[in-house]
Amino acid sequence: MTExxxxxxxxxxxxLPLGDREIIEGIVQPMHAGPSPALARAIERWPGxxxxxxxxNGRTLVLVAEDRAxxxxxxxxxxxxxxxxxxMTVAGATFAGFPAEWHLPSLAALRxxxxxxxxxxxxxxxxxxxxxxxxxxxxxxxxxxxxxxxPPQGGLLGTMGAFIRxxxxxxxxxxxxxxxxxxxxxxxxVAIPILLIGLAQSATVMLPSLPLSHQFVVFEDWHLLLGDSxxxxxxxxxxxxxxxxxxxxxxxxxxxxxxxTCLNLLPLAQLDGGHxxxxxxxxxxxxxxxxxxxxxIPLGRLWPGWWLWAVLAxxxxxxxxxxxxxxxxxxxxxATRKLLxxxxxxxxVLTFTPLAIFIPD
Numbered sequence: 264m265t266e267x268x269x270x271x272x273x274x275x276x277x278x279l280p281l282g283d284r285e286i287i288e289g290i291v292q293p294m295h296a297g298p299s300p301a302l303a304r305a306i307e308r309w310p311g312x313x314x315x316x317x318x319x320n321g322r323t324l325v326l327v328a329e330d331r332a333x334x335x336x337x338x339x340x341x342x343x344x345x346x347x348x349x350x351m352t353v354a355g356a357t358f359a360g361f362p363a364e365w366h367l368p369s370l371a372a373l374r375x376x377x378x379x380x381x382x383x384x385x386x387x388x389x390x391x392x393x394x395x396x397x398x399x400x401x402x403x404x405x406x407x408x409x410x411x412x413x414p415p416q417g418g419l420l421g422t423m424g425a426f427i428r429x430x431x432x433x434x435x436x437x438x439x440x441x442x443x444x445x446x447x448x449x450x451x452x453v454a455i456p457i458l459l460i461g462l463a464q465s466a467t468v469m470l471p472s473l474p475l476s477h478q479f480v481v482f483e484d485w486h487l488l489l490g491d492s493x494x495x496x497x498x499x500x501x502x503x504x505x506x507x508x509x510x511x512x513x514x515x516x517x518x519x520x521x522x523x524t525c526l527n528l529l530p531l532a533q534l535d536g537g538h539x540x541x542x543x544x545x546x547x548x549x550x551x552x553x554x555x556x557x558x559x560i561p562l563g564r565l566w567p568g569w570w571l572w573a574v575l576a577x578x579x580x581x582x583x584x585x586x587x588x589x590x591x592x593x594x595x596x597x598a599t600r601k602l603l604x605x606x607x608x609x610x611x612v613l614t615f616t617p618l619a620i621f622i623p624d
Contacts, residue, residue: 266304266305266308267301267305268305269287269302269305269306269308269309269326270287270289271305272289272291272292272295272298272299272301272302272305272324272454273289273290273291273292273324274289274290274291274292274321275289275290275566276288276290277289278287279434279590280433281432281590282401282431283330283331283333283404283431284327284328284329284330284404284431284511285324285327285328285329286325286326286327286419286434286590286593287326287417288323288324288325288326289323289324290318290320290321290322290323291321291323291324292394293321293322295516296321296322296472297416298324301369306324306326309326309328310328310572311326311327311328311329311539312326312327312328312400312401312402312500313326313327314401314433314437315337316437316594316597317597318594321449323594325434325435325547327401327402327434328402329402329404333404333406333430335406335407337407340406340407340408340409340410342514343409343410343411344384344408344410346410346412347384347411347412347413347421347422347425348381348384348410349380349412349421350378350412350413350414350415350421350422351379351380351383351384351415351421351422352368352373352376352379352380352421353372353376353415354373354376354379354380354415354419354420354421354422355366355375355376355377355378355379355380355383355421355512355516356372356373356376356379357376357415357482358379358480358481358482358510358512358515359375359376359378359379359512361375361376361479364416364561375512376512377441378511378512378513379419379512379513379515379516380516381424381521382457382461382513382516382517382520383420383516383519383520384410385453385457385524386450386453386454386457386516386517386519386520386532387408387410387422387424387425387450387523388408388425388529389449389450389453390425390446390449390450390523390524391408391425391426391427391446392408392425392449392451393445393446393447393448394442394443394445394446394448395407395408395427396445397441397442397445398427398429398550399440400441401434401438401441401442401507401531403429403431403432403433403438403442404429404430404440405427405428405429405430405442406427406428406429406430407427407429408426408427409422409425409426409427410422410425411423411424411425411426413618414489418610419482419487419520424523429442430594432589432590433589433590434589434590434591435589435590435591435592435594436541436542436545436589436592436594436595436596437542437594437596437597437600438539439538439542440538440539440542440543440591440596440600440604441600442538443535443536443537443538443539443542444538444539444603444604444607446527446535446549447524447528447535447607447610448522448607448610450520450524450527451520451521451524451610451614453520454517454520454521454523454524455494455498455517455521456514457516457517457520458498458514458517458518458520458521459498459501459502459517460513460517461500461510461511461512461513461514461515461516461517461518462498462502462504462508462510462514462517463502463504464510464511464513464514465478465504465509465510465514466508467505467506467507467508467509468506468507468508468509469506469507470486470504470507470509471507472488472507473488473618473621475490475491475617475618476488476489476490476491476618476621477491477499477506477507477508478491478507478508478510478514478518479507479508479509479510480510480515481509482508485622486622486623487620487621487622488618488620488621488622488623489510489515489518489618489619489620490566490616490617490618490620491616491618491620492521492522492525492613492614492615492616493613493614493615494521494546494610494613494614495518495521495614495616497613498517506618521616522609522614522615522616522619524614525611525614525615525616528608528610528611528614529555529572529576529611530548530551530552530554530555530611531552531556531576531579531580531584532552532576532577532579532583532584532585533579533580533586533587533609534576534579536607536611537552537580537586539604539607539608540552540586540604540608541586542596542600542604543596543601543604543605545592545595546585548585548586549584549585549586552584552586553584556573556576556584559572559573560573562617565617565618566617566618566619566620566621568620570617605607
C-alpha cells in the first residue's frame, strides 16, 4: 500500500525552501484535523518537527525539516565559558574583599569567588539555553551560547553576558515568541532562589541608602548602591530583610540575574522584549519601542547606563528600533501565548530598576 504524502491532507498549502531548511504549511482538511490515523502516520514519516496552529481558515499544520544539524565549534563555546567563569570568579573574589590584581589570584580568592561566579553562570546559562533549546526544537539554525569574558579590573561582573546567534530566518509569530520568551523565564526561575538565599545571608548595616536603592556592595575602594525593583522588594520582604543590606557575592549574582532579565525584556529592536512584543502586537511594536526608547532618555538622569542601552538598542537593531519582518507574520498568537506575553510584560515591570547603580560621595 502506498502511503499518502502529508500534503495530500491539506485543502491548500505552501512549500518554502529556506537554504538548509524547508517548511510546509497547510490548512488541514476538516476530516483529518484530529489528526486522522492516516495523517498521523504521514506526520510520523516527516523527517523533522511539526506543530499545530489555528487560523481563521481552519486548523493549520506547520512542518519543519533541515538537511542536516548545524556543525558547531563546541571547543570554542566551552573555552569562552571557561574564561568567563574564571573572570567572574575573580570578580566574585573582589566583592568578598580580595583586590582585583592583574596577576593570578590565590586559591583562597578563587574559592570565595566561586560563590558568585557559579550562580551567575547558572543564570546566564539557563537564559541562553532556553533560547537555544527552543530554537533547535523548531529546527532554527541557532548557535550554542557564546559567553563573553571581561577583565574584572575593568568591569564589575567579569563578563559582558552571553548570547546565541540565530543563523536562519524565523517563520511565524509562534516561533519568534517561543524563542524570545524562553530565555527570560528560564533565567528568572534560576535567579529568584539564588537571590532569596543570598539576601537571607546578607547583613544589615548602619549605612544610608536612597529611596530607590537599599543594598550596597564593596568593589575595591568603591561603595556601590544597587537599585531596587518591585521583585527585589518582594524577595527582601520574604526573607525579612530590613534597612540597608551588605550583599554577599551570592546575593549580588541574584540581583544581577533580575537586572539582566529586565534589560533583555525591554521591547526594543531584537532584544527578547522586542521579539515578544512583535509577536504580540505585530507592527504596533514599533510604537511601543519608540515610547520605551524615549523613556530611557530621562531615566538616564537617574542612571547614565540607560543612555548606553539606548545606544546599544540602536546598534543591535542596525539603527532601527522596530523588529524585522517574519516570513509569515499573519497568524496571531493563541490565547495561551498571549497570556504568557502579558506575563512577560509584567515581569519587565517587576524587575525594572530605575536607579541601577549609584556611587555615593
